[in-house]
Amino acid sequence: MKVTMKDVARAAGVSLSTVSKVVNGHYSISEETATHVKRIMEELHYYPNARAQNFATGKTKEVILLAGMEANTAFHNPHMFEIIAGLEEALRRKDYRLVLRGTDSTEACGVAEEIISRQSADAIAVHVGIMSHPLSALLTKTQFPHIVLGMPNFSSQVCWIDNNNTYSGTMAAAFLLSKGYRRIAFLGGLYYDLGSAHRLEGVKQGLKNGGSHLPDQYIWLGESTRADGYRMTCNLLEQRPHPDAIVCANNYIALGCVDALKDRRIRIPEDMGVVTFDDYPFSQIIEPPLTVVDIHVRSMGAQAAKHLLDIIRHPNMQIQTYVTTSNVIERSSTRSRELGKG
Amino acid sequence: MKVTMKDVARAAGVSLSTVSKVVNGHYSISEETATHVKRIMEELHYYPNARAQNFATGKTKEVILLAGMEANTAFHNPHMFEIIAGLEEALRRKDYRLVLRGTDSTEACGVAEEIISRQSADAIAVHVGIMSHPLSALLTKTQFPHIVLGMPNFSSQVCWIDNNNTYSGTMAAAFLLSKGYRRIAFLGGLYYDLGSAHRLEGVKQGLKNGGSHLPDQYIWLGESTRADGYRMTCNLLEQRPHPDAIVCANNYIALGCVDALKDRRIRIPEDMGVVTFDDYPFSQIIEPPLTVVDIHVRSMGAQAAKHLLDIIRHPNMQIQTYVTTSNVIERSSTRSRELGKG
DNA sequence: TTGAAAGCGCTAACAT
DNA sequence: ATGTTAGCGCTTTCAA
Numbered sequence A, B: 001m002k003v004t005m006k007d008v009a010r011a012a013g014v015s016l017s018t019v020s021k022v023v024n025g026h027y028s029i030s031e032e033t034a035t036h037v038k039r040i041m042e043e044l045h046y047y048p049n050a051r052a053q054n055f056a057t058g059k060t061k062e063v064i065l066l067a068g069m070e071a072n073t074a075f076h077n078p079h080m081f082e083i084i085a086g087l088e089e090a091l092r093r094k095d096y097r098l099v100l101r102g103t104d105s106t107e108a109c110g111v112a113e114e115i116i117s118r119q120s121a122d123a124i125a126v127h128v129g130i131m132s133h134p135l136s137a138l139l140t141k142t143q144f145p146h147i148v149l150g151m152p153n154f155s156s157q158v159c160w161i162d163n164n165n166t167y168s169g170t171m172a173a174a175f176l177l178s179k180g181y182r183r184i185a186f187l188g189g190l191y192y193d194l195g196s197a198h199r200l201e202g203v204k205q206g207l208k209n210g211g212s213h214l215p216d217q218y219i220w221l222g223e224s225t226r227a228d229g230y231r232m233t234c235n236l237l238e239q240r241p242h243p244d245a246i247v248c249a250n251n252y253i254a255l256g257c258v259d260a261l262k263d264r265r266i267r268i269p270e271d272m273g274v275v276t277f278d279d280y281p282f283s284q285i286i287e288p289p290l291t292v293v294d295i296h297v298r299s300m301g302a303q304a305a306k307h308l309l310d311i312i313r314h315p316n317m318q319i320q321t322y323v324t325t326s327n328v329i330e331r332s333s334t335r336s337r338e339l340g341k342g
Numbered sequence C: 001t002t003g004a005a006a007g008c009g010c011t012a013a014c015a016t
Numbered sequence D: 001a002t003g004t005t006a007g008c009g010c011t012t013t014c015a016a
Helices: A005-012 A016-023 A031-044 A050-057 A078-093 A108-118 A133-142 A165-178 A194-209 A226-237 A251-263 A297-313 B005-012 B016-023 B031-044 B050-057 B078-093 B108-118 B133-142 B165-178 B194-209 B226-237 B251-263 B297-313
Strands: A062-067 A097-102 A123-127 A146-149 A160-163 A184-188 A219-221 A245-248 A273-277 A291-295 A320-323 A326-329 B062-067 B097-102 B123-127 B146-149 B160-163 B184-188 B219-221 B245-248 B273-277 B291-295 B320-323 B326-329
Touching (some): A005 A031, A016 A031, A062 A108, A078 A297, A078 B078, A097 B078, A108 A133, A146 A297, A160 A165, A165 A273, A165 A291, A226 A245, A297 A320, B005 B016, B062 B108, B078 B146, B108 B123, B108 B133, B123 B133, B123 B297, B160 B297, B165 B194, B165 B245, B184 B194, B184 B226, B226 B245, B245 B251
Parallel strands (some): A062 A123, A123 A146, A184 A219, B062 B123, B123 B146, B160 B320, B184 B219, B245 B273
Antiparallel strands (some): A097 B097, B291 B326
């Protein structure tokens, strides 16, 4: 029924191992026999059986991704899937497959343990959202090839990759300064929101680089929700003088921020510039369309794949790195200001 | 190094096949030996090698998903990933894995061919977005276990599953009627947008069921964009009498529709009810929050998994089915109207 | 440059 | 209820 290597060997009048070598492009095979065997393979519609190859080589050519995928994850966190898409694409180019495995932070460690023990994948990718201490310990102890997508919020020896949010913050600040904004404020998430914290750090840095700075009264932190974005903006607007631009750590906060500004009839961008991060999910449809520091999460996934393949070759190698994949997309929530006006 | 079945057999003082039977819960094994062997397995930290199992059984226990995953797909089409998440979850419960494979409609057929030939998955799931005639032909010819997520827009013998958009449309109409709306209009996508067409069909049906109907002047079709939503609404508002409620075939159209109503100072829901489909991505943040017919795409993924597992057992079985997974979420864009007012 | 043969670790038919 | 044994289809060392 199914045509195997044996059939090819017989039909080609060569040995099994010769066929195998042809399949794998082994150097020792003469061009003559190689082309001959290949022709036979075509004629017979031969394709090597993937399962048998995996078994014989002791590899799966698969990377398994552990991630939280509760209901509506794709809506609340499209970033994650965009990273996944980038990961998959880059792996595919190297003939690796990506297996999806939903789980949560409590069971993830057990899941990983089984994968490692059963050798049902060549490497594990873990979305930072389900990272835990036990999992971290397991990965470092076993030295099983892995990479965490996003920096863990606790110190650990695992391999991870993350966007350089600090740098993105710096970009935001530099951009606003270049437009002539002078009194720049920041609305961000709470202490456990590392992304926001880094962006804040970056904004400070960027302002400093430009000879400016970020006063405490212009920094407000809260939940990353529309409601808190609104509240923080209200608090911010009680400060005197008003800022002339606001950097929102994310889209949700920006949404509330814009609401509050509109309610108070503060015009964007005439009276107030607004910048946020990520071109999605809402920044496009907010009125006015927001200027954003776009983060190419997909390319982060691609970078992760690259590193992972390195790690598969050298399982003891440790990688902890930030990647910079952002750029400013200017829309209508900012504009050049006459210098000296503020 | 790695502990195999052989080691377990030796340590337990039984044969290889006994261990295998214990692993697979074969009925013929006495409880006594079963528990004994299991203890040994624990002690030795034995886990069956997945690759060897796959090879020996001739199965991969994997389903591979072919889908278009260009840049930003996760943002433009979170539905797809929500379906994927549902598919994965349901497969996982049955000890199957989901492999992601990005591709496009032109190369998908070749990809599928290789998967089938190499037997590198037990079944193929195809997102309808990359469906093509050759792929359809391949799947039906080979009878390889498969399911298409979404109904192909051409007639074919492949297995597919899709949401019952007609029924969702009926729900929208029935809901509006129950609220006392009487002059209901529909804004939808163009002819090739089957989802929209079905929803329109459903609305007509629902109105008919309620003793009402949908006049042609209340039906406007265009691109599924905010801009066209705006335009269609303008056209609609030239009709006399005005409708008292509008059903928008999707979120993009709804966005433009609401813009237009606001520009004309037509109050929602006082002067005009608005309903759309899908709780995402924008319906939550539109002002006012829209009443929607929510489509549980994730559960469609789960259903797809169920059918797929059936199909794996019976490869010649054909399934073409609509699943109903919707319900109305009432928000602020509709409200009860005094009967007889219109 | 090619071939022979020994696995890879498990399953499953068959024998006991 | 348990054990024997023959594969599953390929890779890879080693010998020719």
